[in-house]
Amino acid sequence: xxxxxxxxxxxxxxxxxxxxxxxxxxxxxxxxxxxxxxxxxxxxxxxxxxxxxxxxxxxxxxxxxxxxxxxxxxxxxxxxxxxxxxxxxxxxxxxxxxxxxxxxxxxxxxxxxxxxxxxxxxxxxxxxxxxxxxxxxxxxxxxxxxxxxxxxxxxxxxxxxxxxxxxxxxxxxxxxxxxxxxxxxxxxxxxxxxxxxxxxxxxxxxxxxxxxxxxxxxxxxxxxxxxxxxxxxxxxxxxxxxxxxxxxxxxxxxxxxxxxxxxxxxxxxxxxxxxxxxxxxx
Numbered sequence: 001x002x003x004x005x006x007x008x009x010x011x012x013x014x015x016x017x018x019x020x021x022x023x024x025x026x027x028x029x030x031x032x033x034x035x036x037x038x039x040x041x042x043x044x045x046x047x048x049x050x051x052x053x054x055x056x057x058x059x060x061x062x063x064x065x066x067x068x069x070x071x072x073x074x075x076x077x078x079x080x081x082x083x084x085x086x087x088x089x090x091x092x093x094x095x096x097x098x099x100x101x102x103x104x105x106x107x108x109x110x111x112x113x114x115x116x117x118x119x120x121x122x123x124x125x126x127x128x129x130x131x132x133x134x135x136x137x138x139x140x141x142x143x144x145x146x147x148x149x150x151x152x153x154x155x156x157x158x159x160x161x162x163x164x165x166x167x168x169x170x171x172x173x174x175x176x177x178x179x180x181x182x183x184x185x186x187x188x189x190x191x192x193x194x195x196x197x198x199x200x201x202x203x204x205x206x207x208x209x210x211x212x213x214x215x216x217x218x219x220x221x222x223x224x225x226x227x228x229x230x231x232x233x234x235x236x237x238x239x240x241x242x243x244x245x246x247x248x249x250x251x252x253x254x255x256x257x258x259x260x261x262x263x264x265x266x267x268x269x270x271x272x273x274x275x276x277x278x279x280x281x282x
Contacts (some may be wrong), residue, residue, distance in 0.1 A: 007052050008060075011053060011056045012060065013137070015099055019095060031090075035087070036093050036094070037086075038093055038281045038282075039082045039086075039280050040070075040100075041277065042077050042080065042081045042276075043079060043276035043278055044275060045076075046076070046109070046112035047108065047111040047112045047149050048073065048104075048108050049073055049104070050104035050105075051073055053100070053103035054070065054084060054086075054100045055067045055070070057099050062093075065096065066087050070085075071083050073144075086100075100279070105276070106142075106272075107141060107145040108277065109272040110149065110269055111149035112149065114146050114150060117265055118150040118151060123256075124257055127152045128151045128265060129154045129262050129265070130143055130152075131264050132154070132155070132157070134270070135269070145269075146268055151268060161196040162198065163198045164199045165200045169183060177206075180210060181209040181210075196216045197216045199213070200221050202220075208234075216240060218235055218242070219244055220241065222244075223243065225257075232259040241261050242261065242264060243255050243264070244264040244265075244266075
């Protein structure tokens, strides 16, 4: 997902924000011929993401800055571990420091939180997936971080798949079983056989009329674990069963044990804390 164009554009935008007219401090205090060697050091344990953005940040600031010994995306680390070595002209290293850290701290935080959710359901076949609850303009980066943490990506945008939610059904006048099936009927033919169709329900009695429309998947939103089990049994192998709504690290294991195939977690991206990483000279 992190194509060179996406990485280059994200870094260019971040640098334009951070150094619109150059680095005033560096230009007036650091000699042009000064060099420095720094290390990206973890202050706490986690899972790494954002390496391509670190490399591209320093490339755009000063191509003479070298990023070496960088750990792979998705690598687990401990507090005190060195995640990369950045060396070269001091002006370039100091100017690019904050943008490089912002990217790596944010994305490593998402990867770390995702890995915790993945570990919590490892005893089941359930997959942990992200949502569209991402930072505007940074969705590709944040979804990459979810993958680095072992999670799966849900649809990237509204253009990727059909997901019919309660407000869509309300707008279509679907207020009972008959009108729900009628509203969804023909959707498969209009969408084509390659398009995924997922329909959200929030009650067990909504499942049969939705199944009649032959969706790819059914999303059980804010169901209790008891109702999730009943929903899984009712749907069987006729559609992919997804659970969502208020999923936390405390509840995700129990949700996975109900037999759902996918658990979508908005917290992976909108609730992740930036990891504590630092750039140490010397």
